[in-house]
Amino acid sequence: MEDFPKLFIPGPTHVSDEILHVLSTKQIGHRTPEISILIKNIVNGVKELLYTNNDIFLVSHAATGLWEMGTKNSVNEGVLHCINGAFSSKWALSSEKNGFFVDTLEYTWGCGVKAEDIDRKLSSGKFDVLAMVHNETSTGVMSNLEEISSLLKSKYPDIIWLVDAVSSMAGVKIEVDRLGIDFLLSSTQKAWGLPAGFSLCSVSDRLIQKSKLIKNKGYFLDLEVYKKYYDKFQTPTTPSIPHMFGLKKVLENISKEGLDNRWSRHIKMSKFSQDWALNHGQSLFPENGCESYTLTCISNDQQWDINKIYELLLDRGYRMDRGYGNFKGKVFRIPHMGNIYMSDLTEYLKNMDDILCQLKY
Ligand code: PLP
Secondary structure (H helix, E strand, O other): OOOOOEEEOOOOOOOOHHHHHHHOOOOOOOOOHHHHHHHHHHHHHHHHHHOOOOEEEEEOOOHHHHHHHHHHOOOOOOEEEEEOOHHHHHHHHHHHHOOOOEEEEEOOOOOOOOHHHHHHHHOOOOOOEEEEEOEEOOOOEEOOHHHHHHHHHHHOOOOEEEEEOOOOEOOEOOOHHHHOOOEEEEEOOOOOOOOOOOEEEEEOHHHHHHHOOOOOOOOOOOHHHHHHHHOOOOOOOOOOHHHHHHHHHHHHHHHHHOHHHHHHHHHHHHHHHHHHHHHOOOEEOOOOOOEOOOEEEEEOOOOOOHHHHHHHHHHOOEEEOOOOHHHEOOEEEEEOOOOOOHHHHHHHHHHHHHHHHHOOO
């Protein structure tokens, strides 16, 4: 089998041999009792992971489709999009293309989304939906959901809250019911440590009720259709069954590790990466207090030759991240999620250190 470098990019992330093996489990039919057992098992595991009694839906497509599932089933009046990086910006674009009334709250990249700014916008009364990205993968910024939850509960209880947790779900503790998140979405290629092309979401009952009143939402992403099938632990369309076997395995691993251990391990890995960067005279790209727990975004203050480091790491079998889009070379990101454990991280940074030494930095 062809051998590729170990991925140290923030998605798709490295998939371990153990998981790769599970993905090749013999296929089962999608209208059989065995798939319902499998789906039920996953749904219960995800509920536990997200501290929720909400419905959990698994979908066989990228998370981008779930952005549209969220908005198509909720927006009547207008959607406020908080934009603080590439993915939150694309989500707003998707809403514009869907023809919704859209307004944006725009931040300099590197900043977190703030409750007081949301308050200012929502007070106009023009919106029934708020959409934001919890963990902006493009900048390594994690926003504070607690403050936004308090704001919505106290002043805007009717607003439907949609949260993209693509690079935080399964790596960061998100208490869906306590926070009151109506729609939380993720795809599997980040902190879940599975291949891309599969996604999942938690959906509140009031969102499903609201969906019933929405016109022209199509069929493929209709929450009512999903609800009907998931009440039988089935999917509306033929799903990617290997991903389901993979999810089951990841949930078993999470259960063995323990949720609290998992959350604190990710915090430890982020602290370790941050210290590594600071000890090398670099600084952190995110504003203070908004550093992600699943990836560390480092400003290249030392003006290291990132392309050279990238090539040398590749020679050693590692695929490095060189920064998102226009930030290439000016920042670089270290992922610590999915199948990247502390031993993988230290192995990677040790190789990076050797190369930095070789380049006389
Ligand atoms: N949201 C965030 C925060 C992401 O990082 C990404 C992908 O990197 C996406 C959404 C899009 O995910 P997908 O490629 O599964 O549609």
